[in-house]
Amino acid sequence: MPKISRNESCKCRSDKKYKHCCLSNDEKSKNISVFSEFSSVPDPRDNRGKRYKLIDILIMVIYGILNGYDDFDNMADFLKQKEYYFKNLLRIEKTPSHDCLSDLFAVIDPEKFMEIFVKWITSLVKLKTGTIISIDGKAVKSARDKINGGKTPYILSAFLSEIGISIGQVAVDKKSNEIKAIPDLLKILNIHGCYLTIDAMGTQETIARAIVKAGGHYVLKVKKNQRTLMQDIKAFFDENSTYNTTDFFDTEMEKNHGREEYREYYISYCTGCISDKKKWDTVKAIGMVVVHKWIGDKQETTEHFYIMDTEMTVEMFVRTTRSYWNIECGLHWRLDVIFNEDRSRNRDGHSVANLSAVRKLVFNIVKLDSSFGRISFEKKLTRYRYDFDNIENLVFCVLPSLHF
Numbered sequence: 001m002p003k004i005s006r007n008e009s010c011k012c013r014s015d016k017k018y019k020h021c022c023l024s025n026d027e028k029s030k031n032i033s034v035f036s037e038f039s040s041v042p043d044p045r046d047n048r049g050k051r052y053k054l055i056d057i058l059i060m061v062i063y064g065i066l067n068g069y070d071d072f073d074n075m076a077d078f079l080k081q082k083e084y085y086f087k088n089l090l091r092i093e094k095t096p097s098h099d100c101l102s103d104l105f106a107v108i109d110p111e112k113f114m115e116i117f118v119k120w121i122t123s124l125v126k127l128k129t130g131t132i133i134s135i136d137g138k139a140v141k142s143a144r145d146k147i148n149g150g151k152t153p154y155i156l157s158a159f160l161s162e163i164g165i166s167i168g169q170v171a172v173d174k175k176s177n178e179i180k181a182i183p184d185l186l187k188i189l190n191i192h193g194c195y196l197t198i199d200a201m202g203t204q205e206t207i208a209r210a211i212v213k214a215g216g217h218y219v220l221k222v223k224k225n226q227r228t229l230m231q232d233i234k235a236f237f238d239e240n241s242t243y244n245t246t247d248f249f250d251t252e253m254e255k256n257h258g259r260e261e262y263r264e265y266y267i268s269y270c271t272g273c274i275s276d277k278k279k280w281d282t283v284k285a286i287g288m289v290v291v292h293k294w295i296g297d298k299q300e301t302t303e304h305f306y307i308m309d310t311e312m313t314v315e316m317f318v319r320t321t322r323s324y325w326n327i328e329c330g331l332h333w334r335l336d337v338i339f340n341e342d343r344s345r346n347r348d349g350h351s352v353a354n355l356s357a358v359r360k361l362v363f364n365i366v367k368l369d370s371s372f373g374r375i376s377f378e379k380k381l382t383r384y385r386y387d388f389d390n391i392e393n394l395v396f397c398v399l400p401s402l403h404f
Contacts, residue, residue, distance in 0.1 A: 041116050044107045056090045057104060058358070059395060065362045066384045066391055070340035072101040072351075085388065106349030110171060110357070117357055118168045118188050121364060125163060129193030132320055133167070133216075134159045134327040135185065136199060137178045140341060140352055153352045156181045157331065157360070158189055161197075161323035164330050165367050166360035171353035178202070183210050191216035195316070197324040200225055203307070208282045212309050219287075219312075219320040222305040228275060233305045236273035237266060237288045247314040264290040265321070267314045283307045287317050334377065335359060369394055 010021035043054050063086075064075035079086060079095035086095050127133075137156045154172035159165070168189050172181045182202055192215035198207070200223035211218045222230045249265040267287040274280050287306040292299070306321065335341040339359050366380050371393060384391045 038113075038116055038120070041113050042109060044109075045104065052092060052096055052100070054104075056092060057096060057101065059090065060086060060095065061101065061355075061358055062362055062365075062395065063388075063391060065339060065359055066366075066381065068340070068381075068385070072105070073098045076101055082388075089392070102351060105351040105354045108350060108354050110350045110353035113354055113357055114169060114188060117361065120361075121165065121167050122190065124368070125160065125165065125167070127160075127167075127190060127192075127194055130316075131194045132161045132197065132323045133189070133191065133194050134161050134197045134324050135182065135202065136324075136327045136332070137172060137181075137201075138332045138335070138341075140356065154178065154181075155353065155356045156185055157327065158185055159327040159331050161326040161330075163367075164326065165364045166331055169353070169357060169360065171350075171356075179204055179207070182207050186210055186214055186216075193217075195219060195312075195320050197221075197320050199324070203229075205279050205282075208280070208307075208309065212282045217310050217312070218308065219317065220307050221324075222307055229280065229307070230305055232273045232275055233286050233288070233307070234303070236268070236270070236286065237303075240268075249314045249318055260294040262292040264292075265314055265318050266290075267308075267312070267317045269311050280307065282309045284310050285312065287321075289321055331360075331363065334363065338378065338381065339363070365394060371397075 005018065008018050010016050010018045012022055014021050038058055039055055041054060043050075060079055061075065063082075064078055067078060069075040069078050076096065076098040083095045086092060135156065135158050137154050140153045140155065156170050156172055156178055157166055158168040160167050168185060170181050170185045170188070172178055178201055182198065183206070191211065195217045196211055197219050198221070200221045203220040203222055203226050208218055208220065222233060224230060247267045250263065265287070266289075267285055269285050271277075271283050271286060273286070274283060285308040287308065289304040289306070291302050291304070293301070304321075306317075308317070312320075335356075339362070341356065341359055366377060366384075369380060372380060372383060384394065
């Protein structure tokens, strides 16, 4: 189609100049190409009577989440109250109802949606060798479905710790657990050269081998679920009290929330202490973190043990073990406290997984938005809610320019 001059008659035959008619809408349509990947998500709706494009609904849900609405009922009411705005923004006749939103997100294939999500985020952020990825599960408590035995839905997430964004998720099958879901998550991620941290639940020989086979590295915490392995590692460090066979690193005293902490990090490449070498054939290093904690006059010391598949430096060991908690504080806490995910009652079909994915999409674009300068995540949300122009700038201007 030939390019239209700003001062020419508009192509919609409104008898207005293009600049006073459809120009702004066309520019938004062009910029919205940042979401073009999501247009390839299979749309299960019948084309007959389809009133909204999938991309338009995605944008309206993004607006709803940014404005603090945690379920489709309240979100539909919000859209209705702002109907005039969305009619002009997206050129739609009316905003969608609760049933329209709920029915659509219940039937979208979550695996296909997440496949596009991963493709989208990796087009913005390139995973490099040495990148640390944290994996952890989170419950969506209010979506517990009494009809299906009262099971609480769990979402297993991958988090790029050092940038602070979500890079993928899978829903944990209601008849399964996180251990079986981790390999499914690994399949959709490119972890080559990356370091993965998982809590003790993920310390399984099959998961360790899957990470190594995919070209990644692991730092896995060892607890009583692998009692023999934990005892082997503890006995090694107890017997080598001078730590002549280890690399050592310590931290300065840290003060946080009325307590003081001091940490000692030890790493050794002497893996002969592991009794079941056949089971843990990928282990090339073991580690221990000793945490000294003071709360008032009370002092407490705890030991934490780890296995690794490569002879990493003690500095890398420190980075990976400290980075794991970023997924709890940086992602899960914000999803619950700021986006109210734990109170979301949407539970039909695949709506739990799909809406969780959109929340993470919103989390990422807010996190990556630097248009306000160096301000907190919460202050960005305040500015979006105060002035929709800031959301338009985020969706139609900031996003197309993102690249890390």
